[in-house]
Amino acid sequence: MTAARFASAAMVVIGNELLSGQTREGNSHVVAEALFARGCRLIEVAIVPDDHATIVDTLTRLRAKADAVITSGGIGPTHDDITMEAVAAALGVPLLTHEATLALMRNHYGEDQLNEGRRRMARLPRGATPVVCPKSIAPGAAIDGVFVLAGVPAIFRSQLERILPRFGGAAIYRHAIEFHGFESRFFRQLEQIQHDFPTVEIGSYPKLCEGNPWGKIVLTSRDQQALKQASQAVEEMLRALASPTR
Protein backbone atom coordinates (compact mmCIF):
# COMPACT_ATOMS: atom_id res chain seq x y z
CA MET A 1 0.00 0.00 0.00
CA THR A 2 1.79 3.14 -1.22
CA ALA A 3 -0.92 5.65 -0.30
CA ALA A 4 -0.54 7.56 2.96
CA ARG A 5 -2.40 5.94 5.82
CA PHE A 6 -5.27 7.56 7.69
CA ALA A 7 -4.10 8.56 11.19
CA SER A 8 -7.57 9.46 12.49
CA ALA A 9 -11.02 8.12 11.73
CA ALA A 10 -14.65 8.54 12.73
CA MET A 11 -17.46 6.04 12.38
CA VAL A 12 -21.10 6.38 11.38
CA VAL A 13 -23.28 3.44 12.38
CA ILE A 14 -26.57 3.52 10.48
CA GLY A 15 -29.79 1.78 11.46
CA ASN A 16 -33.13 2.41 13.15
CA GLU A 17 -32.88 -1.06 14.69
CA LEU A 18 -29.96 0.12 16.84
CA LEU A 19 -31.72 3.23 18.16
CA SER A 20 -34.89 1.28 18.98
CA GLY A 21 -32.98 -1.28 21.03
CA GLN A 22 -33.98 -4.10 18.69
CA THR A 23 -30.34 -4.82 17.83
CA ARG A 24 -27.26 -4.29 19.98
CA GLU A 25 -24.57 -2.44 18.06
CA GLY A 26 -21.19 -4.15 18.03
CA ASN A 27 -19.32 -3.06 14.90
CA SER A 28 -18.01 0.14 16.48
CA HIS A 29 -16.17 -1.83 19.16
CA VAL A 30 -14.52 -3.96 16.46
CA VAL A 31 -13.37 -0.76 14.75
CA ALA A 32 -12.17 0.80 18.01
CA GLU A 33 -9.98 -2.22 18.82
CA ALA A 34 -8.65 -2.59 15.27
CA LEU A 35 -7.76 1.09 14.80
CA PHE A 36 -6.12 1.40 18.23
CA ALA A 37 -3.96 -1.65 17.44
CA ARG A 38 -2.81 0.11 14.26
CA GLY A 39 -2.08 3.45 15.92
CA CYS A 40 -5.07 5.19 14.30
CA ARG A 41 -7.19 7.44 16.52
CA LEU A 42 -10.96 6.87 16.48
CA ILE A 43 -12.29 10.33 17.33
CA GLU A 44 -16.06 9.78 17.37
CA VAL A 45 -18.78 7.22 16.73
CA ALA A 46 -22.24 8.42 15.67
CA ILE A 47 -25.19 6.03 15.67
CA VAL A 48 -27.87 7.50 13.42
CA PRO A 49 -31.21 6.41 11.91
CA ASP A 50 -31.99 5.41 8.31
CA ASP A 51 -32.59 9.03 7.37
CA HIS A 52 -30.97 10.52 4.26
CA ALA A 53 -30.47 14.04 5.55
CA THR A 54 -29.09 12.84 8.88
CA ILE A 55 -26.60 10.49 7.22
CA VAL A 56 -25.45 13.21 4.80
CA ASP A 57 -25.07 15.78 7.60
CA THR A 58 -23.22 13.33 9.85
CA LEU A 59 -20.82 12.29 7.07
CA THR A 60 -20.12 15.92 6.23
CA ARG A 61 -19.54 16.86 9.86
CA LEU A 62 -17.23 13.92 10.60
CA ARG A 63 -15.26 14.16 7.35
CA ALA A 64 -14.26 17.65 8.47
CA LYS A 65 -12.97 16.26 11.80
CA ALA A 66 -11.24 13.00 10.83
CA ASP A 67 -8.94 11.81 8.04
CA ALA A 68 -11.37 9.02 7.19
CA VAL A 69 -14.92 7.94 7.95
CA ILE A 70 -16.10 4.33 8.16
CA THR A 71 -19.83 3.64 7.83
CA SER A 72 -21.68 0.49 8.86
CA GLY A 73 -25.10 -0.59 7.62
CA GLY A 74 -27.69 0.24 5.00
CA ILE A 75 -26.11 -1.19 1.84
CA GLY A 76 -28.54 -4.02 1.13
CA PRO A 77 -31.23 -4.09 -1.59
CA THR A 78 -34.26 -3.02 0.44
CA HIS A 79 -35.95 0.40 0.58
CA ASP A 80 -34.38 1.13 3.98
CA ASP A 81 -30.86 0.64 2.59
CA ILE A 82 -29.98 4.21 1.71
CA THR A 83 -26.33 4.56 2.74
CA MET A 84 -24.79 4.42 -0.76
CA GLU A 85 -27.19 7.16 -1.95
CA ALA A 86 -26.39 9.27 1.11
CA VAL A 87 -22.62 8.87 0.67
CA ALA A 88 -22.91 9.82 -2.99
CA ALA A 89 -24.95 12.88 -2.03
CA ALA A 90 -22.49 13.87 0.71
CA LEU A 91 -19.63 13.65 -1.80
CA GLY A 92 -21.57 15.35 -4.57
CA VAL A 93 -21.33 12.47 -7.04
CA PRO A 94 -24.01 10.33 -8.69
CA LEU A 95 -24.73 6.73 -7.71
CA LEU A 96 -23.93 4.59 -10.75
CA THR A 97 -23.87 0.90 -11.61
CA HIS A 98 -20.30 -0.34 -11.16
CA GLU A 99 -19.84 -2.48 -14.24
CA ALA A 100 -17.02 -4.66 -12.90
CA THR A 101 -19.13 -5.43 -9.83
CA LEU A 102 -22.15 -6.19 -12.00
CA ALA A 103 -19.99 -8.56 -14.06
CA LEU A 104 -18.85 -10.33 -10.86
CA MET A 105 -22.47 -10.70 -9.78
CA ARG A 106 -23.50 -11.97 -13.23
CA ASN A 107 -20.70 -14.51 -13.04
CA HIS A 108 -21.67 -15.54 -9.50
CA TYR A 109 -25.47 -15.70 -9.80
CA GLY A 110 -25.95 -16.25 -13.51
CA GLU A 111 -27.94 -13.80 -15.64
CA ASP A 112 -31.31 -15.31 -14.66
CA GLN A 113 -30.64 -14.81 -10.93
CA LEU A 114 -29.21 -11.33 -11.38
CA ASN A 115 -32.44 -9.65 -10.36
CA GLU A 116 -33.11 -5.96 -9.82
CA GLY A 117 -32.35 -6.23 -6.11
CA ARG A 118 -28.87 -7.55 -6.79
CA ARG A 119 -28.33 -4.96 -9.52
CA ARG A 120 -29.12 -2.30 -6.89
CA MET A 121 -26.23 -3.63 -4.80
CA ALA A 122 -23.88 -3.11 -7.77
CA ARG A 123 -24.43 0.66 -7.59
CA LEU A 124 -21.54 2.67 -6.09
CA PRO A 125 -20.85 6.39 -5.81
CA ARG A 126 -19.04 7.50 -8.99
CA GLY A 127 -15.29 7.09 -8.50
CA ALA A 128 -15.62 4.57 -5.65
CA THR A 129 -13.52 1.42 -5.42
CA PRO A 130 -15.51 -1.66 -4.40
CA VAL A 131 -14.58 -3.25 -1.06
CA VAL A 132 -14.84 -6.95 -1.86
CA CYS A 133 -14.63 -9.65 0.80
CA PRO A 134 -15.13 -13.43 0.90
CA LYS A 135 -18.37 -13.07 2.90
CA SER A 136 -20.39 -11.13 0.35
CA ILE A 137 -20.63 -10.66 -3.40
CA ALA A 138 -22.25 -7.27 -2.82
CA PRO A 139 -19.30 -4.94 -2.16
CA GLY A 140 -18.72 -2.06 0.20
CA ALA A 141 -17.25 1.12 -1.27
CA ALA A 142 -14.14 3.21 -0.71
CA ILE A 143 -14.11 6.80 -1.96
CA ASP A 144 -12.28 9.95 -0.81
CA GLY A 145 -11.55 8.60 2.67
CA VAL A 146 -15.09 7.30 3.17
CA PHE A 147 -15.43 3.54 3.60
CA VAL A 148 -18.95 2.20 3.23
CA LEU A 149 -19.28 -1.23 4.83
CA ALA A 150 -22.11 -3.65 5.55
CA GLY A 151 -23.98 -3.79 8.85
CA VAL A 152 -24.15 -7.58 9.17
CA PRO A 153 -21.28 -8.23 11.62
CA ALA A 154 -19.65 -11.13 9.75
CA ILE A 155 -19.61 -9.16 6.49
CA PHE A 156 -18.58 -5.94 8.24
CA ARG A 157 -15.55 -7.59 9.85
CA SER A 158 -14.54 -9.25 6.59
CA GLN A 159 -14.78 -5.97 4.66
CA LEU A 160 -12.99 -4.11 7.47
CA GLU A 161 -10.03 -6.51 7.17
CA ARG A 162 -9.68 -5.44 3.54
CA ILE A 163 -9.45 -1.72 4.33
CA LEU A 164 -7.44 -1.79 7.58
CA PRO A 165 -4.08 -1.44 5.78
CA ARG A 166 -5.24 2.05 4.79
CA PHE A 167 -5.33 3.06 8.49
CA GLY A 168 -2.49 3.58 10.90
CA GLY A 169 -0.07 5.84 12.69
CA ALA A 170 2.82 5.71 15.13
CA ALA A 171 2.32 2.83 17.58
CA ILE A 172 0.19 3.63 20.64
CA TYR A 173 1.20 1.93 23.90
CA ARG A 174 -1.14 1.23 26.81
CA HIS A 175 -0.55 0.08 30.37
CA ALA A 176 -3.29 -0.70 32.90
CA ILE A 177 -2.78 -0.66 36.67
CA GLU A 178 -5.43 -2.02 39.03
CA PHE A 179 -6.38 -0.10 42.15
CA HIS A 180 -8.54 -0.89 45.17
CA GLY A 181 -10.55 1.63 47.12
CA PHE A 182 -12.06 4.92 46.03
CA GLU A 183 -10.65 7.20 43.33
CA SER A 184 -11.23 10.07 45.72
CA ARG A 185 -8.19 8.88 47.70
CA PHE A 186 -5.74 9.56 44.90
CA PHE A 187 -7.39 11.86 42.35
CA ARG A 188 -5.20 14.82 43.31
CA GLN A 189 -1.89 12.92 43.07
CA LEU A 190 -3.05 11.33 39.81
CA GLU A 191 -3.83 14.78 38.43
CA GLN A 192 -0.27 15.80 39.31
CA ILE A 193 1.14 12.76 37.49
CA GLN A 194 -0.98 13.67 34.45
CA HIS A 195 0.47 17.18 34.69
CA ASP A 196 4.02 15.80 34.95
CA PHE A 197 3.59 13.58 31.88
CA PRO A 198 1.66 15.60 29.29
CA THR A 199 2.46 13.12 26.49
CA VAL A 200 0.71 10.34 28.42
CA GLU A 201 -3.09 10.11 28.50
CA ILE A 202 -4.11 8.89 31.95
CA GLY A 203 -7.63 7.61 32.61
CA SER A 204 -9.13 6.21 35.80
CA TYR A 205 -11.95 3.70 35.47
CA PRO A 206 -13.86 2.59 38.54
CA LYS A 207 -15.23 -0.88 37.93
CA LEU A 208 -17.84 -1.34 40.63
CA CYS A 209 -20.22 0.85 42.54
CA GLU A 210 -19.46 2.25 45.98
CA GLY A 211 -20.19 -1.04 47.71
CA ASN A 212 -16.86 -2.62 46.79
CA PRO A 213 -14.77 -0.09 44.93
CA TRP A 214 -11.84 -0.95 42.70
CA GLY A 215 -10.81 -0.05 39.21
CA LYS A 216 -8.06 0.49 36.70
CA ILE A 217 -5.80 3.41 35.93
CA VAL A 218 -4.98 3.19 32.23
CA LEU A 219 -2.02 5.03 30.71
CA THR A 220 -1.80 5.51 26.95
CA SER A 221 0.95 7.14 24.90
CA ARG A 222 2.96 7.00 21.71
CA ASP A 223 6.01 7.75 23.90
CA GLN A 224 7.02 4.39 25.37
CA GLN A 225 9.59 5.90 27.75
CA ALA A 226 7.19 8.49 29.16
CA LEU A 227 4.55 5.76 29.52
CA LYS A 228 6.98 3.67 31.57
CA GLN A 229 7.92 6.57 33.84
CA ALA A 230 4.32 7.66 34.36
CA SER A 231 3.30 4.07 35.11
CA GLN A 232 6.03 3.84 37.76
CA ALA A 233 4.77 7.08 39.31
CA VAL A 234 1.23 5.68 39.46
CA GLU A 235 2.44 2.42 41.01
CA GLU A 236 4.42 4.33 43.65
CA MET A 237 1.36 6.47 44.39
CA LEU A 238 -0.78 3.39 44.94
CA ARG A 239 1.89 1.70 47.08
CA ALA A 240 2.10 4.76 49.30
CA LEU A 241 -1.69 4.79 49.72
CA ALA A 242 -1.65 1.12 50.71
CA SER A 243 1.23 1.46 53.17
CA PRO A 244 0.39 1.21 56.92
CA THR A 245 1.92 4.65 57.54
CA ARG A 246 -1.12 6.13 55.77
Added chain:
Amino acid sequence: MTAARFASAAMVVIGNELLSGQTREGNSHVVAEALFARGCRLIEVAIVPDDHATIVDTLTRLRAKADAVITSGGIGPTHDDITMEAVAAALGVPLLTHEATLALMRNHYGEDQLNEGRRRMARLPRGATPVVCPKSIAPGAAIDGVFVLAGVPAIFRSQLERILPRFGGAAIYRHAIEFHGFESRFFRQLEQIQHDFPTVEIGSYPKLCEGNPWGKIVLTSRDQQALKQASQAVEEMLRALASPTR
Protein backbone atom coordinates in the same frame (compact mmCIF):
# COMPACT_ATOMS: atom_id res chain seq x y z
CA MET B 1 -44.83 13.52 37.50
CA THR B 2 -46.77 16.56 36.33
CA ALA B 3 -44.11 17.90 33.92
CA ALA B 4 -44.54 17.09 30.22
CA ARG B 5 -42.55 14.04 29.18
CA PHE B 6 -39.73 14.11 26.66
CA ALA B 7 -40.89 12.46 23.42
CA SER B 8 -37.43 12.40 21.82
CA ALA B 9 -33.93 12.04 23.21
CA ALA B 10 -30.31 11.82 22.14
CA MET B 11 -27.41 10.30 24.04
CA VAL B 12 -23.81 11.38 24.50
CA VAL B 13 -21.50 8.61 25.70
CA ILE B 14 -18.25 10.07 27.01
CA GLY B 15 -14.95 8.25 27.42
CA ASN B 16 -11.62 7.71 25.69
CA GLU B 17 -11.71 4.09 26.86
CA LEU B 18 -14.65 3.42 24.51
CA LEU B 19 -12.99 4.90 21.43
CA SER B 20 -9.73 3.03 22.09
CA GLY B 21 -11.51 -0.32 22.31
CA GLN B 22 -10.43 -0.80 25.92
CA THR B 23 -14.07 -0.91 27.10
CA ARG B 24 -17.13 -2.07 25.20
CA GLU B 25 -19.92 0.48 25.42
CA GLY B 26 -23.24 -0.88 26.66
CA ASN B 27 -25.18 1.95 28.26
CA SER B 28 -26.59 3.20 24.96
CA HIS B 29 -28.31 -0.11 24.31
CA VAL B 30 -29.91 0.06 27.76
CA VAL B 31 -31.22 3.53 26.91
CA ALA B 32 -32.42 2.45 23.45
CA GLU B 33 -34.48 -0.39 24.91
CA ALA B 34 -35.85 1.65 27.81
CA LEU B 35 -36.88 4.66 25.72
CA PHE B 36 -38.47 2.53 22.99
CA ALA B 37 -40.53 0.71 25.64
CA ARG B 38 -41.79 4.11 26.83
CA GLY B 39 -42.63 5.43 23.37
CA CYS B 40 -39.74 7.92 23.36
CA ARG B 41 -37.66 8.16 20.18
CA LEU B 42 -33.87 7.93 20.54
CA ILE B 43 -32.67 9.97 17.56
CA GLU B 44 -28.87 9.68 17.84
CA VAL B 45 -26.07 8.33 20.00
CA ALA B 46 -22.67 10.05 19.94
CA ILE B 47 -19.63 8.40 21.49
CA VAL B 48 -17.05 11.11 22.14
CA PRO B 49 -13.69 11.44 23.94
CA ASP B 50 -12.94 13.12 27.28
CA ASP B 51 -12.50 16.47 25.54
CA HIS B 52 -14.21 19.59 26.89
CA ALA B 53 -14.83 21.32 23.57
CA THR B 54 -16.11 18.14 21.91
CA ILE B 55 -18.53 17.43 24.77
CA VAL B 56 -19.81 21.02 24.75
CA ASP B 57 -20.24 21.03 20.96
CA THR B 58 -21.98 17.64 20.96
CA LEU B 59 -24.37 18.65 23.75
CA THR B 60 -25.22 21.88 21.96
CA ARG B 61 -25.77 20.11 18.63
CA LEU B 62 -27.97 17.36 20.09
CA ARG B 63 -30.00 19.64 22.39
CA ALA B 64 -31.09 21.42 19.20
CA LYS B 65 -32.29 18.12 17.68
CA ALA B 66 -33.91 16.28 20.61
CA ASP B 67 -36.21 17.19 23.52
CA ALA B 68 -33.69 15.77 25.98
CA VAL B 69 -30.09 14.59 26.08
CA ILE B 70 -28.77 11.82 28.33
CA THR B 71 -25.03 11.68 28.98
CA SER B 72 -23.04 8.72 30.31
CA GLY B 73 -19.60 8.89 31.91
CA GLY B 74 -17.09 11.35 33.26
CA ILE B 75 -18.67 12.35 36.58
CA GLY B 76 -16.13 10.83 38.98
CA PRO B 77 -13.50 12.70 41.00
CA THR B 78 -10.48 12.26 38.73
CA HIS B 79 -8.94 14.75 36.30
CA ASP B 80 -10.48 12.94 33.31
CA ASP B 81 -14.00 13.39 34.73
CA ILE B 82 -15.01 16.60 33.00
CA THR B 83 -18.64 16.02 32.07
CA MET B 84 -20.23 18.21 34.77
CA GLU B 85 -17.96 21.12 33.79
CA ALA B 86 -18.79 20.61 30.11
CA VAL B 87 -22.55 20.48 30.77
CA ALA B 88 -22.34 23.64 32.84
CA ALA B 89 -20.40 25.34 30.04
CA ALA B 90 -22.86 24.16 27.38
CA LEU B 91 -25.74 25.56 29.43
CA GLY B 92 -23.90 28.75 30.31
CA VAL B 93 -24.08 28.28 34.07
CA PRO B 94 -21.35 27.87 36.70
CA LEU B 95 -20.48 24.58 38.37
CA LEU B 96 -21.24 25.00 42.07
CA THR B 97 -21.18 22.85 45.18
CA HIS B 98 -24.70 21.49 45.73
CA GLU B 99 -25.14 21.97 49.47
CA ALA B 100 -27.84 19.34 49.97
CA THR B 101 -25.66 16.79 48.18
CA LEU B 102 -22.64 17.78 50.27
CA ALA B 103 -24.76 17.33 53.41
CA LEU B 104 -25.77 13.83 52.25
CA MET B 105 -22.13 12.96 51.65
CA ARG B 106 -21.08 14.37 55.05
CA ASN B 107 -23.77 12.26 56.64
CA HIS B 108 -22.73 9.16 54.70
CA TYR B 109 -18.95 9.41 54.98
CA GLY B 110 -18.48 11.50 58.09
CA GLU B 111 -16.63 14.82 57.98
CA ASP B 112 -13.19 13.18 58.23
CA GLN B 113 -13.82 11.02 55.15
CA LEU B 114 -15.38 13.85 53.15
CA ASN B 115 -12.20 14.51 51.22
CA GLU B 116 -11.66 16.91 48.32
CA GLY B 117 -12.37 14.20 45.76
CA ARG B 118 -15.79 13.55 47.22
CA ARG B 119 -16.48 17.27 47.49
CA ARG B 120 -15.77 17.51 43.78
CA MET B 121 -18.55 15.02 43.15
CA ALA B 122 -20.96 17.29 45.03
CA ARG B 123 -20.56 19.99 42.37
CA LEU B 124 -23.49 20.37 39.96
CA PRO B 125 -24.33 22.92 37.26
CA ARG B 126 -26.22 25.80 38.89
CA GLY B 127 -29.94 25.00 38.84
CA ALA B 128 -29.47 21.25 38.43
CA THR B 129 -31.45 18.67 40.40
CA PRO B 130 -29.32 15.78 41.67
CA VAL B 131 -30.14 12.33 40.28
CA VAL B 132 -29.75 10.15 43.36
CA CYS B 133 -29.82 6.35 43.21
CA PRO B 134 -29.17 3.50 45.64
CA LYS B 135 -25.93 2.54 43.89
CA SER B 136 -24.00 5.77 44.43
CA ILE B 137 -23.84 8.64 46.89
CA ALA B 138 -22.36 10.83 44.16
CA PRO B 139 -25.37 12.01 42.15
CA GLY B 140 -26.03 12.54 38.49
CA ALA B 141 -27.64 15.82 37.46
CA ALA B 142 -30.83 16.88 35.68
CA ILE B 143 -31.01 20.37 34.20
CA ASP B 144 -32.93 21.87 31.27
CA GLY B 145 -33.57 18.49 29.61
CA VAL B 146 -29.97 17.34 30.06
CA PHE B 147 -29.48 14.28 32.26
CA VAL B 148 -25.91 13.66 33.37
CA LEU B 149 -25.43 10.06 34.48
CA ALA B 150 -22.49 7.89 35.54
CA GLY B 151 -20.59 5.65 33.14
CA VAL B 152 -20.26 2.64 35.46
CA PRO B 153 -23.06 0.40 34.12
CA ALA B 154 -24.59 -0.57 37.47
CA ILE B 155 -24.77 3.08 38.57
CA PHE B 156 -25.90 4.25 35.13
CA ARG B 157 -28.83 1.84 35.10
CA SER B 158 -29.83 2.75 38.63
CA GLN B 159 -29.76 6.49 37.85
CA LEU B 160 -31.59 5.90 34.56
CA GLU B 161 -34.43 4.22 36.44
CA ARG B 162 -34.88 7.43 38.41
CA ILE B 163 -35.24 9.65 35.34
CA LEU B 164 -37.21 7.34 33.01
CA PRO B 165 -40.60 8.68 34.17
CA ARG B 166 -39.58 11.99 32.52
CA PHE B 167 -39.48 10.26 29.10
CA GLY B 168 -42.30 8.91 27.00
CA GLY B 169 -44.77 9.30 24.20
CA ALA B 170 -47.62 7.44 22.53
CA ALA B 171 -46.97 3.69 22.64
CA ILE B 172 -44.82 2.32 19.80
CA TYR B 173 -45.72 -1.15 18.54
CA ARG B 174 -43.34 -3.53 16.82
CA HIS B 175 -43.81 -6.80 14.96
CA ALA B 176 -41.01 -8.96 13.56
CA ILE B 177 -41.48 -11.48 10.75
CA GLU B 178 -38.75 -13.98 9.87
CA PHE B 179 -37.84 -14.63 6.26
CA HIS B 180 -35.61 -17.14 4.53
CA GLY B 181 -33.68 -16.50 1.33
CA PHE B 182 -32.33 -13.26 -0.09
CA GLU B 183 -33.86 -9.83 0.41
CA SER B 184 -33.34 -9.28 -3.30
CA ARG B 185 -36.29 -11.60 -3.94
CA PHE B 186 -38.83 -9.33 -2.27
CA PHE B 187 -37.30 -5.85 -1.93
CA ARG B 188 -39.60 -4.37 -4.59
CA GLN B 189 -42.82 -5.73 -3.07
CA LEU B 190 -41.65 -4.68 0.38
CA GLU B 191 -41.03 -1.18 -0.92
CA GLN B 192 -44.61 -1.15 -2.21
CA ILE B 193 -45.92 -2.25 1.20
CA GLN B 194 -43.88 0.55 2.82
CA HIS B 195 -45.45 2.93 0.30
CA ASP B 196 -48.94 1.62 1.10
CA PHE B 197 -48.46 2.03 4.87
CA PRO B 198 -46.64 5.35 5.40
CA THR B 199 -47.37 5.37 9.15
CA VAL B 200 -45.50 2.06 9.55
CA GLU B 201 -41.69 1.99 9.57
CA ILE B 202 -40.57 -1.20 7.81
CA GLY B 203 -37.00 -2.45 8.14
CA SER B 204 -35.41 -5.56 6.67
CA TYR B 205 -32.50 -7.11 8.57
CA PRO B 206 -30.52 -9.93 7.00
CA LYS B 207 -29.01 -12.02 9.77
CA LEU B 208 -26.37 -14.07 8.01
CA CYS B 209 -24.07 -13.66 5.08
CA GLU B 210 -24.81 -14.98 1.61
CA GLY B 211 -23.95 -18.54 2.54
CA ASN B 212 -27.22 -19.21 4.35
CA PRO B 213 -29.44 -16.16 4.06
CA TRP B 214 -32.34 -15.41 6.33
CA GLY B 215 -33.45 -12.44 8.33
CA LYS B 216 -36.25 -10.44 9.86
CA ILE B 217 -38.63 -7.85 8.52
CA VAL B 218 -39.50 -5.57 11.42
CA LEU B 219 -42.54 -3.31 11.36
CA THR B 220 -42.82 -0.44 13.83
CA SER B 221 -45.66 2.04 14.30
CA ARG B 222 -47.71 4.01 16.80
CA ASP B 223 -50.75 2.96 14.71
CA GLN B 224 -51.61 -0.55 15.89
CA GLN B 225 -54.22 -1.13 13.17
CA ALA B 226 -51.89 -0.06 10.35
CA LEU B 227 -49.16 -2.22 11.87
CA LYS B 228 -51.46 -5.23 11.80
CA GLN B 229 -52.50 -4.64 8.17
CA ALA B 230 -48.92 -4.04 6.99
CA SER B 231 -47.76 -7.18 8.82
CA GLN B 232 -50.45 -9.21 7.05
CA ALA B 233 -49.30 -7.81 3.71
CA VAL B 234 -45.70 -8.81 4.48
CA GLU B 235 -46.76 -12.31 5.53
CA GLU B 236 -48.77 -12.74 2.33
CA MET B 237 -45.79 -11.53 0.30
CA LEU B 238 -43.51 -14.10 1.92
CA ARG B 239 -46.07 -16.89 1.50
CA ALA B 240 -46.38 -16.12 -2.21
CA LEU B 241 -42.59 -16.22 -2.58
CA ALA B 242 -42.46 -19.61 -0.85
CA SER B 243 -45.33 -21.13 -2.83
CA PRO B 244 -44.46 -23.78 -5.45
CA THR B 245 -46.09 -21.69 -8.19
CA ARG B 246 -43.15 -19.30 -7.96
